[in-house]
Amino acid sequence: MAAESADVVVIGAGIHGCSTALHLALRGASVIVIEKDHAGRHASGVNAGGVRQLARHVAEIPLSIASMEIWERIGDLVDDDCGFECHGQVLVAETEAELEEFGVRVADLQRRGFTHEELIDKAELQRVLPAVAETCPGGIISRRDGAAQPYRTTQAFRRAASRHGVRFLEGVRVTGLARSGRAWRIGTTSGDFLAPKVVNAAGAWAGRFAAMIGEPVPLEVIAPMLMITSRVERFIDPVVILRSRKLSFKQFPNGTVLIGGGHLGRAFPEANRTILDWGKLQESARTVWELFPVMREAAIVRAWAGIEARMRDDIPVVGPSHKAEGIFHQFGFSAHGFQLGPGTGAVMAELLTTGRTNVPLQALDIGRFAGHSRAVV
Amino acid sequence: MSGHEFKDAYDVVVVGAGAAGLAAAAEIARAGLDTLLVDENAGPGGQIYRAITTTPVRKREILGDEFWNGAALVDEVRSSGASVTQTATVWSLDADLMLGISWGGRSRNVSARRVVVATGAMERPFPIPGWILPGVMTAGAVQTLLKSSGLLPAGRTVVAGTGPLLWLLSAQILRAGGAIDAILDTTPRGSLTRALPYASGFLLSPLFAKGLALRSEVMRKVRVVRHVTELVAAGGDKLETVTFATRQGAKATLPADALLLHQGVVPNTMLAMAAGVAHRWDERQLCWSPVLDQDGRSSIEGIFVAGDGAGIAGALAAELRGRLAGLAVVRDLRPGYESSETQSIRQKLQREERARPFLDVMFQPPREMRAPADDTIVCRCEEVTAGEVRKAARLGCAGPNQLKAFLRTGMGPCQGRLCGLTLTELLAEANGVAPGEVGHLRVRPPVKPISLSELAEMPVSEAATKAVVRG
Numbered sequence: 001m002a003a004e005s006a007d008v009v010v011i012g013a014g015i016h017g018c019s020t021a022l023h024l025a026l027r028g029a030s031v032i033v034i035e036k037d038h039a040g041r042h043a044s045g046v047n048a049g050g051v052r053q054l055a056r057h058v059a060e061i062p063l064s065i066a067s068m069e070i071w072e073r074i075g076d077l078v079d080d081d082c083g084f085e086c087h088g089q090v091l092v093a094e095t096e097a098e099l100e101e102f103g104v105r106v107a108d109l110q111r112r113g114f115t116h117e118e119l120i121d122k123a124e125l126q127r128v129l130p131a132v133a134e135t136c137p138g139g140i141i142s143r144r145d146g147a148a149q150p151y152r153t154t155q156a157f158r159r160a161a162s163r164h165g166v167r168f169l170e171g172v173r174v175t176g177l178a179r180s181g182r183a184w185r186i187g188t189t190s191g192d193f194l195a196p197k198v199v200n201a202a203g204a205w206a207g208r209f210a211a212m213i214g215e216p217v218p219l220e221v222i223a224p225m226l227m228i229t230s231r232v233e234r235f236i237d238p239v240v241i242l243r244s245r246k247l248s249f250k251q252f253p254n255g256t257v258l259i260g261g262g263h264l265g266r267a268f269p270e271a272n273r274t275i276l277d278w279g280k281l282q283e284s285a286r287t288v289w290e291l292f293p294v295m296r297e298a299a300i301v302r303a304w305a306g307i308e309a310r311m312r313d314d315i316p317v318v319g320p321s322h323k324a325e326g327i328f329h330q331f332g333f334s335a336h337g338f339q340l341g342p343g344t345g346a347v348m349a350e351l352l353t354t355g356r357t358n359v360p361l362q363a364l365d366i367g368r369f370a371g372h373s374r375a376v377v
Numbered sequence: 378m379s380g381h382e383f384k385d386a387y388d389v390v391v392v393g394a395g396a397a398g399l400a401a402a403a404e405i406a407r408a409g410l411d412t413l414l415v416d417e418n419a420g421p422g423g424q425i426y427r428a429i430t431t432t433p434v435r436k437r438e439i440l441g442d443e444f445w446n447g448a449a450l451v452d453e454v455r456s457s458g459a460s461v462t463q464t465a466t467v468w469s470l471d472a473d474l475m476l477g478i479s480w481g482g483r484s485r486n487v488s489a490r491r492v493v494v495a496t497g498a499m500e501r502p503f504p505i506p507g508w509i510l511p512g513v514m515t516a517g518a519v520q521t522l523l524k525s526s527g528l529l530p531a532g533r534t535v536v537a538g539t540g541p542l543l544w545l546l547s548a549q550i551l552r553a554g555g556a557i558d559a560i561l562d563t564t565p566r567g568s569l570t571r572a573l574p575y576a577s578g579f580l581l582s583p584l585f586a587k588g589l590a591l592r593s594e595v596m597r598k599v600r601v602v603r604h605v606t607e608l609v610a611a612g613g614d615k616l617e618t619v620t621f622a623t624r625q626g627a628k629a630t631l632p633a634d635a636l637l638l639h640q641g642v643v644p645n646t647m648l649a650m651a652a653g654v655a656h657r658w659d660e661r662q663l664c665w666s667p668v669l670d671q672d673g674r675s676s677i678e679g680i681f682v683a684g685d686g687a688g689i690a691g692a693l694a695a696e697l698r699g700r701l702a703g704l705a706v707v708r709d710l711r712p713g714y715e716s717s718e719t720q721s722i723r724q725k726l727q728r729e730e731r732a733r734p735f736l737d738v739m740f741q742p743p744r745e746m747r748a749p750a751d752d753t754i755v756c757r758c759e760e761v762t763a764g765e766v767r768k769a770a771r772l773g774c775a776g777p778n779q780l781k782a783f784l785r786t787g788m789g790p791c792q793g794r795l796c797g798l799t800l801t802e803l804l805a806e807a808n809g810v811a812p813g814e815v816g817h818l819r820v821r822p823p824v825k826p827i828s829l830s831e832l833a834e835m836p837v838s839e840a841a842t843k844a845v846v847r848g
Contacts, residue, residue: 038775038779040782045782149782151779151781151782152782152783155779155782159773229829230790230826254785273472273653275471275472275473276469276471276822278469278475278477278486278832278835278837279486279837281832282832282833282835282837285829285832285833285835286833286834288829288833289829289830289833295829296828296829296830296833297828297829297830298828298829299790299826299827299828299829300823300826300827300828300829300832301789301790301792301823301826302788302792302821302822302823303821303822303823304821
């Protein structure tokens, strides 16, 4: 039986796989996306939805800025506003010492030409976040940031990609990657596919494909936890994050409040399951209790965790394989990849179709893990 | 029976003090295992034996002989050595056998080597136009008030729906001196014919004679309209009228102050689902049931499900299932502990269960009352209509978890308890696939909301943070 072929096969229909597929199709490529569950089933569908340039690792900032430009006209691209709301994000300093460190960071970013982060004093903090505890001396704001609805966004990218001719195979698992002449033969539970180029956007499951082509990476499978409250009266517009304690905090337009920040449960990627750690969720609840007294009587209605990949250095792997020509990596976003999806997809499509991109990706290159002997999957 | 502090760990935690939970806890504690029975009501008994120790209804015949069977079960637990805590809500259970329990406004984590989930049944959602109006109640809620406080619905009362409990509740209301203006029976025409192939098991069951007697007792006193195909509750800020139609074309409107709705009970699967227990669609009972072995062992190691939560079979079967699960737990944790009873309990259970297929088919609620017309609200928390769900299906929504992103259904405080089955059936119908393929809402803890303060103040014990060793 002849294997079906395409210009590019994308493994994984998360926000990254869907975005790359859409941008490739817009550049005229034929694309097949292979997803073992359904689009947005894991981290892309259940994350906190933060659309954040704030407080990123310097290596990610160019991708983040490229993404932000797409977020601001997201409806034009995918015909859905994705629930994107721009009310800024604020990194709150809990102590004077912390505020001082923040000042150093903002000055450093400005020397590098990045102006999206702005240091604010206590008065401005109280103005943008009237509900925050008065003990907080200031913070950093990124005013163009905001939040969107993650599952809806991933589905919007999936639908837009479909409209542009991308084929999605959901419930199909990739079982092998092998050279076949100039192309790659992608073995799946639903037959073989041939493509000269393959994008590994498999999130928590990406390590096994990197290992398959002889390029193992230190990838840890994590389960960041979130919880959401009942509706409370609107009291906060921007997304709030902390530095020393793990917390992110945001109120949706319907009044519910999402509490996250990176406390981890346990992931069972083979079973698509997670187990929550209530001891750590208790810490999150306590932090909110202290910083936002108005939240004390709110009810917690749901808690959950997504399954995500984290790299040792907490920044993703983006770019071509060093071991296998035609394979491109796009994974390991370490629990902050949602905002990067739109822009990284555009950059990957540029890289695959033209062989180059102006967005600097060196620091995200997989070569930094060369010599790593076995994958942690 | 309440008020003590919890320990960090028990051999066994039994959730729910209805027929199954009481029997399981008694069997387990009798074998000398450290057993905690937690229940969210004021007293033991569950729904069938609700308020068995405290009910102000003293005349035995009002609630019927079966109700009073519960007293013996409660005595059995009291002498077994089990710790029993009432008014405690279990809001989380996971595959590590860690439970989150709220009691007296405070929460704590408790771990166990085995957990028996005996969370019983809940009423099947009954989405009709106007079901969210004050004055429209579930029959079960009314039965709760009668048993625990001796209260009866006031004013003009209409009972509507189908199922054996509809007749039991009506009889209980009438015996207690209440009045019912009409019973609108939605059991579809032809149900008896469809159920007849299963009749042999039922005819041999004592339920047969009891059911007939209840029905004729009620029909002597109340006007009953059969084969009702349409039901609409209407009113301004509260219920004023109930309009109905029958297949014969009759249409009428009754003034009403109270409308009691009931179309059967289904397993309350919330806690088992939150723990990750595998469930399957039951084609006859039209609901999700946990996948279990003959002793109630689930797909998650160490978690057992017993009672109506394991599939609807009534109070006696629930008790037997509780005993079987209890004895299986004891065999797990006390190797060598032998009970001669297991075989005879299994045989009794089989006899009890034999009556079910007939009842399941006879009282299958009509499709139009499970997957209602487009303008009917199906998700009460987010006020989503059946039409919106069908529209989402046309846009490519395949299952209830994807539907959350479209409509927020199942994301409100009820966690899908009141809409989950309706959503599965609506999506199955719209997409032309079996409900079992559509799947169920993933239930996320807490299965009952807890306040942020309560979580913030939860003590985090050393034992709770260690990996649990299961014997």
